[in-house]
Amino acid sequence: QDKSVQVKLVLLGEAAVGKSSLVLRFVSNDFQANKEPTIGAAFLTQKCRLEDRTLRYEIWDTAGQERFHSLAPMYYRNAQAAVVVYDVTKAASLEKAKSWVKELQRQANPNIVIALAGNKLDLVQSSSPPTPTSPSFEDDEADDATATPGETPDSPEGSTNETLRQVPTDEAQAYATEASLLFFETSAKTGEGVVELFTEIAKKIPID
Ligand code: GTP
Ligand code: MG
Numbered sequence: 001q002d003k004s005v006q007v008k009l010v011l012l013g014e015a016a017v018g019k020s021s022l023v024l025r026f027v028s029n030d031f032q033a034n035k036e037p038t039i040g041a042a043f044l045t046q047k048c049r050l051e052d053r054t055l056r057y058e059i060w061d062t063a064g065q066e067r068f069h070s071l072a073p074m075y076y077r078n079a080q081a082a083v084v085v086y087d088v089t090k091a092a093s094l095e096k097a098k099s100w101v102k103e104l105q106r107q108a109n110p111n112i113v114i115a116l117a118g119n120k121l122d123l124v125q126s127s128s129p130p131t132p133t134s135p136s137f138e139d140d141e142a143d144d145a146t147a148t149p150g151e152t153p154d155s156p157e158g159s160t161n162e163t164l165r166q167v168p169t170d171e172a173q174a175y176a177t178e179a180s181l182l183f184f185e186t187s188a189k190t191g192e193g194v195v196e197l198f199t200e201i202a203k204k205i206p207i208d
Contacts, residue, residue, distance in 0.1 A: 004054040007205055010076045013085035014096040015064035018119040021188035023061045026198055031189050038063040041075055048202045055202050081113045081201050088118045091166040101179055113204040115182035117197055118172050122187040124165040
């Protein structure tokens with residue numbers, strides 16, 4: 001007999017931040033480089049084993065495109081958990097995430113467990129360690145004729161991709177703490193942080 005508790009979880013966030021990809025990684029340990037946008041919503045289930053119990057997530061993966069916004073309440077109504085996703089390379093997606101959190105805190109179940117996930121972490125990570133001799137691009141002479149305003153110099157071999165990052169970790173963490181959210185940075189592509197995200201949510205679901 002299946003004694004696992006069912007937990008309704010909804011994913012929300014701007015289009016293309018990687019909601020469906022996070023679910024695909026969690027449910028099938030897979031990734032698709034050209035995942036098609038979700039239409040309406042998708043439903044998937046996945047068990048989540050904790051030390052003392054097993055939960056069965058019933059996951060509603062919503063569509064981020066604005067034309068589907070009005071459907072969202074159907075999916076977050078009665079949800080016990082929500083993952084609000086943004087893209088660490090897109091500052092505007094954090095603003096959208098904040099507006100989803102506000103909507104959830106106003107309209108959803110008051111006991112809902114909300115996690116904020118900064119996805120696409122792989123895009124801001126280095127593929128190899130940074131070189132200690134990496135050149136500095138700071139220049140005191142503002143009129144330097146060789147400087148090209150608005151253009152980033154080519155990254156030296158082994159440098160990080162931190163220039164792609166638009167949302168600093170500590171800024172998102174501070175917001176999450178203030179709004180009482182769990183917070184993770186994730187990569188659906190590499191899998192980093194994904195199991196941790198769903199496991200930490202599961203631990204916060206009250207046993208009744
Ligand atoms: P909607 O369904 O339209 O709301 O989008 P979504 O939030 O479900 O995004 P989706 O999972 O479809 O991902 C959008 C694109 O980003 C796809 O091409 C994915 O392959 C890519 N993507 C998703 N997650 C990651 C990630 O962690 N890293 C990288 N590099 N690409 C990702
Ligand atoms: Mg999707």
